[in-house]
Amino acid sequence: MEKEYPVKILAIRQVTHDVKEFRVEKPKGYSFIPGQATDVSINLPEWKEKKNPFTFTGLNDDSFLQFTIKGYPDRHGVTDRLHQLQPGDQLIIRDVWGAIEYRGPGVFLAGGAGITPFLAIFRQLHRDHEARGNTLFFSNKTEADIIEHQELLTILGVSANFILSNDPQAKGYLHTRIDKKFLKEQITDFRQPFYVCGPDQMVIDLNDILKGLGATPEYLVFEK
Structure with missing residues (x-):
């Protein structure tokens, strides 16, 4: 029990x-x-x-x-x-x-509150001085929705990328969706670990896309 x-x-x-x-x-x-x-x-x-x-x-x-x-x-x-x-x-x-666990430097793909498991991972990496080599793509509707925006910038620097889907006037952000076209443009190595968390359909869609682009299934880390 x-x-x-x-x-x-x-x-x-x-x-x-x-x-x-x-x-x-x-x-x-x-x-x-x-x-x-x-x-x-x-x-x-x-x-x-x-x-x-x-x-x-x-x-x-x-x-x-x-x-x-x-x-x-x-x-x-x-x-x-x-x-x-x-x-x-x-x-x-x-x-x-939980199945989400750090398996080495890679690409983190988060949507909204899906950033939460990654917060603990990034905070631990930051404390251990091992955050370098990781890249974050974090999608939200508006700038006001970004959870721990400044802290993520402090930990990841230019490797923290913020994407807004419904805030076209906000400057300094990517205004797009995390889809196949976006991933092909942003990522050159699909053999590294990918960490995915967000709405259920986003996780399903991105895992399918990543596999199609050559990502190793064993390197796809998500909540099953």
């Missing part, structure tokens, strides 16, 4: 207009690999059984656990209720799971 860990929210930070960072207590002996996730629920009678998967966005060595969560108020679900919580409120986390 899966173990449950009640944890108190320690701090909440507004990251973007609809994304918040939650720092919570870390149970003794609890550990994860950057890129992994757990199922989270709110420790209230009517919400305890409503589990949502969220990726850890802090480092395993931290004394706390961290999640970066986009709210969807129109859905009136777990994320909307999460965004109403305050420090001192409780969550329930469970065992660690």
Whole structure:
């Protein structure tokens, strides 16, 4: 039976207009690999059984656990209720799971909140001075939607590429879609690892495109 860990929210930070960072207590002996996730629920009678998967966005060595969560108020679900919580409120986390794990320098393709598993990976690489050689293509609707924009620039420099699909007036960004034409223009080596996370259909489409362009299936890292 899966173990449950009640944890108190320690701090909440507004990251973007609809994304918040939650720092919570870390149970003794609890550990994860950057890129992994757990199922989270709110420790209230009517919400305890409503589990949502969220990726850890802090480092395993931290004394706390961290999640970066986009709210969807129109859905009136777990994320909307999460965004109403305050420090001192409780969550329930469970065992660690996840297939996204760093396998060496490569290309990261993220859409919206799909950046979250990569945040922990990039933060660990940055701390270990091993971020060089990685490239990020991060797609969002508008400039205001970019999660941890400045931090990603600090970690990756010119290798952090930001793509906007619905903000044509914003300067300094790529205005396109991550599709076959884009990947052929931007990438010359398809034998390196590719890390893909975003909406389900985006992940499916990009994996198919990458395989067609010669990417090795074993080097495609995504949540199965």
